[in-house]
Amino acid sequence: CLLSLSSLGPLWKNWWVRGILTLAMISFFFLIIYLGPIVLMMIVLIVQIKCFQEIITIGYSVYHSYHLPWFRTLSWYFLLCVNYFFYGETVTDYFFTLVQREEPLRILSKYHRFISFALYLTGFCMFVLSLVKKHYRLQFYMFGWTHVTLLIVVTQSHLIIHNLFEGMIWFIVPISSVICNDIMAYMFGFFFGRTPLIKLSPKKTWEGFIGGLFATIVFCALLAYVMAGYRYFVCPVEFNNDLNSFQVDCEPSELFQLQDYALPSVLQSLTGWSTVKLYPFQIHSIALSSFASIVGPFGGFFASGFKRAFKIKDFANTIPGHGGIMDRFDCQYLMATFVNVYIASFIRGPNPTKVIQQLMALRTDQQLHIFNALKVHLIEKGLLPALEEIIA
């Protein structure tokens, strides 16, 4: 079917290909959301592996280090180690009861950090033993390159998974903001673009940047409104050990319950409404979309600078018209880290299961001390009846 486009001029053909692929990717996105958390986790893992491979391949071509002994094996080995470490931590946190039930899992979980560290050390020692006289510098470069890539790609993909477990809305809204900002900035730039934005990316313009900012904020607020009504998106993903499956069912937290907000008088006179019903989450979504539009593009500039520095046009040629997976995901990673930090700072308290876990691991005198402190705190807050009745 692409042959039918050959009759059009090459510029139009490129746009068509890009457009079709864009729609294909967005539809795929909807499909996997529909399929649920497990599929999403696997997709994140696959994307991460592909991005890692793309960046490492660039390293190989920059340094001509195909023939370095052991190095391909070691890079993949380190990827496995770091993933093992992160997935182990996630599994221990979220699937606590499942892990406690199975004996081998329990041991793996208790000594998880030690096992991961031992695995990493083995890789480190293998690296040292593999140093070959004429290739020291190359080998150190590739070692550094691998570690920086792991730091950027793997840790941030795990932050994405943490966001996902918080509730699929924390996964969908940020990714959609970045995609929307990309598309809107492109459109505004196409129609109104005049002043160049930054020398690194000559095609970007201030008009596109600002237009994209406003359009994304509006789009996100609307998307947040639509999604906050559905439990499937809003509830944390939990593992039900009786059913042995994931369930996404809960009492939505306050963030996802409509509340009345008094409009400032300016807007009041404009629209004639005195209050408006909003989800508090929509206020948060404004913060998220602002970040995606203002700071997110710096991730893209970083990747552009990287491509110029190493004289490559795209990270790879996986997606026709768009380049490699990394080309599509460069801004996403920064966004995912921001969302994770945002949730941890402003939204989520600590995970109660984890707190109980830690409590039970303490010594009994420490437990007693905490018990008394908690008792005092709860009584102050009026959540517990007075002292005498507790003992009864």
Add this chain to the structure above:
Amino acid sequence: MTELRKRGAVPVPDSTDGDNISDKEAEGVDTEAECEGDKADTPDVPPSSADNTPECITKALEGLPPRWKNYVIRGILSMAMISGFFFIIYFGPITLILTVMTIQIKCFHEIITIGYRVYRSYELPWFRTLSWYFLICVNYFFYGETLADYFGALVQREEPLQFLSRYHRFISFALYLAGFCMFVLSLVKKHYRLQFYMFAWTHVTLLLVVTQSHLVIQNLFEGMIWFIVPISIVICNDIMAYLFGFFFGRTPLIKLSPKKTWEGFIGGFFSTVVFGFILAYLLSQVQYFVCPVGYNSESNSFTIECEPSSIFELQEYTLPTALHNILGWETVQLYPFQIHSIFLSSFGSLIGPFGGFFASGFKRAFKIKDFANTIPGHGGIMDRFDCQYLMATFVHVYIGSFIRGPNPSKVLQQLLLLQPEQQLSIFHNLHSHLRERGLLPPPQA
């Protein structure tokens, strides 16, 4: 001494030459921008600064042959460093933290300076500022986490500290992002590759040096013995492997470090295990070393006083029959910590040297003899501390996995942040748990 390579000289058959040529081939259009990048891949390291040995020592040793002079200088400095070590232990935790921090900054500075020399990037705009800025950010993040954990009571008292502590991660992330954006804005057309190299170099250095120095500080808070014993083990292994190698050394160990021998390695291993065992015995008796460093909010100072935990109390161990026959003792009184020290010494002797080999490989790769010339006869601070960092990480993971439970004040902190319903349910859980254990009076009928 230092292997110098003059720029533009007759090409020396070496891997770096190969890089130069193949890199030129790889890039199609060879513009001016290329040259920077190419030269960066085959850098020319200018000679390091002059010898730092003080005048007085040089004068005193004038009569001796150069080899002996080197030994004497090394010996004097070794003893000076070890005395310095004892001195700062005596001064207590705060001094130790400050020392660790100073060392960390110095190591960071040494490695970054090597990066500058390798890439000749002194003139890169902003880069020195950005490297130090990232160092400050990462340190701020780690110290903030440590302070919030260990000085919970102090932090809760002061209003601005409470605010900083609650939004700590967000503030650290925002600071880091500001540096990241400054980096992107500072990218200059002709220097892209250099700038990316330095960015990566800075981050890898931060990862290695700064995170591990914070692990050292966390080990310290666990109890000074967890700081002193590992460091002593590494120092002892260094010295013992050197002595065994000097007297008995015959079979080379690894091509990376031709001076090391199997005899030194194995001799060092056994003597370090014995040394660690004895040192653990001596230190376990002193509360000053064994107790976790606590902060007393009333007296606003550090207190190191506690009921020593069970690993620091003498216990009877039955000897296996082999030793029983040799020594004639049935049981022996040991501190459990001494058993742990055997594991720590084994790691320090067997795996620790890989940290040293890594650093040797690094120095060879970048054609430098030493990281710097700070310590006469020994090189830079990083030269002395390369094995220590791996050891510190191991000790931290070891403590986390086998010794320490979670930190109670941190658990309480988290509890107080939970939703009221969750707090209530945990409260009732804990209540029944403690009652089962008999720590709480049973319910009155």
